[in-house]
Amino acid sequence: MKIVFHERYFNSDYARDPAAEPGRLEGIVNLLSKRKEYEFIKPKPAKKEDILRAHSERHFNYIKREPLLFELASLAAGGSILAAEEGYNENPTFAVVRPPGHHASADSCWGFCYFNNISISLLKLYSEGKIATAFVLDFDLHTGDGTLNILKNRNDGFKVKILNPSSSGNVNYIKEVEKFMQNLKDIDIFVASAGFDEGIEDWGNKLYPEDYHELGSLMKKYSEKLSKGRRFALLEGGYNHEVLPKNVDSFCQGFK
Secondary structure, three states: OOOEEOOHHHHHOOOOHHHHOOOOOOHHHHHHOOOOOOOOOOOOOOOOHHHHOOOOHHHHHHHHHOOOHHHHHHHHHHHHHHHHHHHHHOOOEEEEOOOOOOOOOOOOOOOOOOOOOHHHHHHHHHHHHOOOOOEEEEEEOOHHHHHHHHOOOOOOOEEEEEOOOOOHHHHHHHHHHHHHHOOOOOOOOOOEEEEOOEEEOOOOOOOOOHHHHHOOOOOOHHHHOOOOOOOEEEEEOOOOOHHHHHHHHHHHHHHH
């Protein structure tokens, strides 16, 4: 399994919000780097043409006004593209990127997000004729409205199914995810918009480390069944620095 990471993601000066807090990524990287089965790979920034597949020129220029924010948001989008490319090549990949992206719509953003990493990465693959369909599991506590706005009901032929689980309780939550996956068909690639703020010791206070392992295992099982194992995942939320590394690692162990 591959882990996308760039040391510039450690920079916390691009914003003043929980996703940009110092120390948020260090624990994740330290733990994942101890796993000998993981290979760390370094991304390059996304090109303008890649970002404009998901966003308006106006929004692109709005983010570009802040040089550091633009650098890191572009690098996060580039890391997401690299993860998508590896996933398409049947190498399961988790991208430890920031800023996150699922609240960024084509012409606006909020919720600590600036460019929609999921949309940029999938639209890159679609533009190259590699995929025609995709499934997005967004298990962040907060619904990824930006991803929905960009990827649902498109008129270019790209078909994307998106699940933002809403069940109360961890058992029903996992059941909801599996039931949805059981009904999937004709999916070219699986992607997780991987927010960990539903964690039992995070804002959502719902999912245990073993639940994240099960989510990863379900992504593996059904991607292998439907799309030759093509799958990747991008970091979104998760704000308790003490438990975030364990939850990410648990997901990756199931996902790999």
